Amino acid sequence: MILEMVKSEGISHNSYVIGSKGELAVIDPRRDVDIYLELSRKYDSAIRYIFETHRNEDYTVGSLELASRVDAEILHGPHMDFKYGNAVIDGDSFDLGSLELEVMETPGHTMESITLVVRDKDISNDVYLVFTGDVIFAGEVGRVDFFGESKTPSMAELLYNSIHQKILPLGDNVLIYPAHGAGSVCGADIREQEFTTIGYEKKTNPLLQLKKEEFIQHKVEEKLYTPPYFSKMEENNQKGAPLLGCLPESNPLNPEELVDLMKNEVQVVDIRKPTSFGGGHIPRTLNIWKEGFPAYSGYFLNYEDPIVIIDDNEGHIPEVVRYLVRLGYDNIYGHLSGGFPSWYMAAQMVGQLDMWSVHHLKDVMEKEEDIFLLDVRKVNDYEKFRIAGSHHIWVGDLPHKINEVPRNKKVVVYCDSGYKSTTACSILKNDGYDDVSSVLGSMGAWLNASYPVIK
Amino acid sequence: MILEMVKSEGISHNSYVIGSKGELAVIDPRRDVDIYLELSRKYDSAIRYIFETHRNEDYTVGSLELASRVDAEILHGPHMDFKYGNAVIDGDSFDLGSLELEVMETPGHTMESITLVVRDKDISNDVYLVFTGDVIFAGEVGRVDFFGESKTPSMAELLYNSIHQKILPLGDNVLIYPAHGAGSVCGADIREQEFTTIGYEKKTNPLLQLKKEEFIQHKVEEKLYTPPYFSKMEENNQKGAPLLGCLPESNPLNPEELVDLMKNEVQVVDIRKPTSFGGGHIPRTLNIWKEGFPAYSGYFLNYEDPIVIIDDNEGHIPEVVRYLVRLGYDNIYGHLSGGFPSWYMAAQMVGQLDMWSVHHLKDVMEKEEDIFLLDVRKVNDYEKFRIAGSHHIWVGDLPHKINEVPRNKKVVVYCDSGYKSTTACSILKNDGYDDVSSVLGSMGAWLNASYPVIK
């Protein structure tokens, strides 16, 4: 049996290649499909089927892209007006060599969600593994809030039933391969485990310990963020995104070309780390550190204005191009050739940002200096505990809530570890705030220093 | 949690790297340890422990080699007089970040066999996975025949108890990561599955369906081969093999140098496929196809005479050097530069071997020509079914049973697919048999052609 997990970092998305005896299926492919073609070559096997466990919201699915390169059928659940592919229903089954993939409808996260149940007939008729899409994750279950507040309870009930009546009865030994890992916005609190088993989840998944009513109540009360780019993804994934062919190239720009470009609407994103951005950056640029780019760019970037990337010449541009492609951003324009050093070598203006240590923050607070302390973590985390005196705006909400931040005070921003806070600072500075600082290490370092929090 | 399986093809050996939060352990490392150092760098984590699940017989373990490169403690089971490392006993436990590795003694395959039981304390106290070494595999259990016929029943009972009293009670959901996959000589009939679960094995592993007496009976009757190199491995793994440092280089030899070398004792092995070997080869060389090299060279190569490799200039030499190193062969000498073509271009003598199709064999048999049909498969397979009129010698036994093959007849050799039969033909030709042929596809093709077999 061939089984390969393809992880898309940042969006914590898992797609899968499964197969046997020269035949493969791909589950939930991403849009940069070269990895599946490589695996097809590695195993010298033909991709026969492309399954979508549901219409994804957090990335552009690569089904059409992959089907344009190989001779494979696209399959997804019923109850959704897809503009491509074919619908499968409960009980449909597909053979790949000795494997049988059986469709099990498991609505809840969405109506058309399916779970794929896999048996190896050369061994036995027992179920070996399931691909659960966004129904159940390691330590979590899927979101049910995409259809409006009024629908949440009924979707939650559907999800509960899908899990308890369809998935769990398959047996404790069955392997669970979910569509997302830790860090995904598709589940509140997914654990850092690549896969799990039904039995292990029954023992350890807190959501599986709840009775149906408790479960529904929990889901109704859950506070989750929905990045604005989700609506574009839903459109892409229902209608089919434009075909890419090869991955786009980013133009290397020299500083003069970038200066010219910045005279018009352009989205310049600095992907360096907080300390680098603090030490020097191009004024009026947005900072989203590279690893956070997939998860956070969808809050801030639009789909029209050209996107330009600033790095430190570390060869990361092709990786960021992939991140953008996965989120459907086809308005990639270029990057600063030579990275940020080529900017200041050209004697262009340089901005800086104060990076505070937690010790400095503690000192300032003890001196009762008049600062506006801004916490940009998730509201759930803020509600659990926070630094006394802090105000809260989720970093993703900052652009449209920016007026909640006073313009006449020193603004000090913290988050979990100092990355999102630096993003927030770059947004504030772009909006004209001059006296802003980001806290290195933020809450993580604050707690490690044993400084006090309130709950 | 970090978990990486490192597969050594050919010997179907699995070693593992497991860890969390900057700390790693390596389970049953192979002797070419660069892969573990790479993983240590990839995860930027320190290797703290090296575990041996038992004293291995089928390859030279890399514990000492790895410990010479990093600061790690070597640990193995008790009841064996190891000349290096420290013994652990039932209940000992080791922390790696949030993981706990607990030692469970599981004798049977050997007396000092241990299973490592892994929990992720950040999640729960429930067992997540076990490393079972050679105790249980996907669809199989370990061998118990290494201590002589008289000990086999008692070892089998120990194994039964280890499995049924210690491993299976851990719970159906627990993942099993064994030390071997399909094709290993350490289990008769391991399935092609990288890992499994306790529950899945309980349902599908035929050995787990047996009662204790049946199980012991089965193990007593089991016919398994023990390649002669096992004794060298046991010595290496008890005393500690010589340290390698970097992997050895193979000298590129030109045809003249090889001709000179072959005037003395030298082991020249042609690693090309049967069709290539058939089409032309250096006379008096042993053919073991590359993929079969790890599993079969231990039957035929000694540890003294220099080893020289013949390939077709496809860049496989470093891979074969690794194979040799894993089996403790430090007498690697060189390879023919440019591969076999450089031999015949130098106008050296060329041997050939008749490759028969199964259709030709069928024709010959129907014409009742007088041939000696030799089956070199495992005796178990021969006993299940065979081509009528065939004689049996296991390929590994051929060197010392060669006189069972008549010298005055055309000898036609078949095996499962035509690879081992070509090895056998090369052995026969080296011994002076002139009229030998190998059957392409052998039993596999014979069956696909629906030709008759007897049972």
Add this chain to the structure above:
Amino acid sequence: MILEMVKSEGISHNSYVIGSKGELAVIDPRRDVDIYLELSRKYDSAIRYIFETHRNEDYTVGSLELASRVDAEILHGPHMDFKYGNAVIDGDSFDLGSLELEVMETPGHTMESITLVVRDKDISNDVYLVFTGDVIFAGEVGRVDFFGESKTPSMAELLYNSIHQKILPLGDNVLIYPAHGAGSVCGADIREQEFTTIGYEKKTNPLLQLKKEEFIQHKVEEKLYTPPYFSKMEENNQKGAPLLGCLPESNPLNPEELVDLMKNEVQVVDIRKPTSFGGGHIPRTLNIWKEGFPAYSGYFLNYEDPIVIIDDNEGHIPEVVRYLVRLGYDNIYGHLSGGFPSWYMAAQMVGQLDMWSVHHLKDVMEKEEDIFLLDVRKVNDYEKFRIAGSHHIWVGDLPHKINEVPRNKKVVVYCDSGYKSTTACSILKNDGYDDVSSVLGSMGAWLNASYPVIK
């Protein structure tokens, strides 16, 4: 200064990436343009210009393909009705950072041939290197026979003048970077040197020692082959070949699918070495060894029927796909999954070919057996020396001269080293010749054995 030679093996084509300070030009790009994009990323530099030294005949140029991926201008010589790009003339110059590329018209190989003269202005105004296209090579000069016999003398004179009046006067120190290396069909006898200098060529290039009349005479008498695919290349390169986007995928086929496919018109090519092909092959397939594929497939493959590749499962398929793409073959269909072994394992019919050693050939000749000895080397080589009694047909001419080979005799084929002879044997067998043999090592081994040749 950035200077990278990109070699396309088999057609012995050299393209170049040259540049400085963030700007690059590509000279004579091949059609699989990913390597140029990689170099653009490696040097973080923008491709500004794409130069064609002339309309190539032996491969499909990648100018349009590359220009579809980056923002670059295509430039080529005048006097040719190109359907894309812009013409440059003698004295035009282009800046890339500190480099200046000056156009020098150097007709002779073709009318629109140009040489690019490169100076590094940061160093001096002295010429540093020239890209000479097909005008001059290491030890050779370009062909002048593409415009018909009547034009050959005048083209030869043009070439002589281009070399002697324009290139050589640039100075002995100037580096020459030609468009082809050893083995190319674009020059009779190019040396194995990646590049050379004007001074070294003046001393060592035999063609540069000739007076104009001698030179023209030599070119008129030169016997060169023009593979039939050249006409397709000329069309592609004048009009612009279809855009590829990503490289095409080859479908993995199982034996049953291949059997079905072979019921219709299909071109099945076995890319294995002679010994492998001899040991066993699919009947009625063409053998062109992988390294010879780029140079020889253009003689035998058409542009309509689907092409299927047979290998030994060594991962060479993507490489062969590139070879085909470079020759404009967009009718790539698939390959046998698992390689030739999957064919015989499926109990399909297997063909074989006798591989003779030179010693066996010598024996047979001494016994005066009645064979038809066929030499398929270039006619020039045959005229220099040959085995007594041999007949000559150039391998590329064999399909349309096949009736010169008697059908009632054993046919023994030799070439330079036994590769082309095996190709020839596969052609003969496909045409119904049954008793054919190929000589391993052929003339090379024959000479190394000190066997006699006649002149």
Add this chain to the structure above:
Amino acid sequence: MILEMVKSEGISHNSYVIGSKGELAVIDPRRDVDIYLELSRKYDSAIRYIFETHRNEDYTVGSLELASRVDAEILHGPHMDFKYGNAVIDGDSFDLGSLELEVMETPGHTMESITLVVRDKDISNDVYLVFTGDVIFAGEVGRVDFFGESKTPSMAELLYNSIHQKILPLGDNVLIYPAHGAGSVCGADIREQEFTTIGYEKKTNPLLQLKKEEFIQHKVEEKLYTPPYFSKMEENNQKGAPLLGCLPESNPLNPEELVDLMKNEVQVVDIRKPTSFGGGHIPRTLNIWKEGFPAYSGYFLNYEDPIVIIDDNEGHIPEVVRYLVRLGYDNIYGHLSGGFPSWYMAAQMVGQLDMWSVHHLKDVMEKEEDIFLLDVRKVNDYEKFRIAGSHHIWVGDLPHKINEVPRNKKVVVYCDSGYKSTTACSILKNDGYDDVSSVLGSMGAWLNASYPVIK
């Protein structure tokens, strides 16, 4: 002909692999010899000879290391009491396939310097290329100041004679492959050209335009720096450095381990860029940006105390380990696991450094603020032009000239581009200077801003 240049970045060292027909020689190998073994495998050729063009001063030569892995003879010039290898003299010649390597003694840089003159006998007896070691470079000639001021004139004369009487007469067409490229300390002003020709140097190399007396005068007046590690290299290269075997591993350390380690003598080097170091760093650490590490670490690191590397978790550690190994630093200890972020996340103390833009420096100077402006460029560059009011100390001299810097003033440091100035700032801060700033872009940006300099 095989010819591969192996570049060691940072020290701008070129070694070479040259060969033909299965035989190779390596010229001036570096100490991490894996690349030569890879090339030997790539070309399937045996390394027969290892040449040293002279006893190197700027890196530890890998001759013994390489000879411990393959069967090759080490050869170097006469007139030096080497403790390993064999001496060659003028006129000695060595064959490699069709190549002939002839030894030409070319003293001047050192007494035992040799040039290797290469001919391809298959082509002609004309010289094709020379390996000139440190005798002549692109646009430069070798240093002659290693033997004390009194010997400089006579060494300069020897060098002049070697160049004019031995190398230049070989002919304008001859290719020159030198041992160093741009940036090396072994030549004052080497051009950015990988190789050159004798004719091109005759036209463009300013040193070749000088008459003998002018040349000697120039060499006598030349001001060059000799890093302190050179004496260790000379010892290593005369006696033979310790054998490494595999490259050493760097231990991943967590912050607590590093804190403990820093209680004793340890050399902690931060290899991040100036902006990163400015934004936050571990107090009392030395900053040498990664690309500058090979050229500058030899000024500051000793060979006894353990060395620990701080990066930003970008995977650069193995590269820096190579840099250290090349300079003979076998006291590599470890690196901070997770990079600098793991330090501040652990709530450890964080230092910062003011990074000034050139515009800010201009402002401050116009306001006539009382700063100590320190120029740490090479004295030659300082003498050519500088910012008015600046003081000069070469960065490499700063540790022992630090008391020339006032402790009661704001110190602002500039260099060529802001990298060396940040190194200097880290040295000052380690010595207790608190108010120090580094100028981003430094002189490069200052000139690009068209700000005034004095000469």
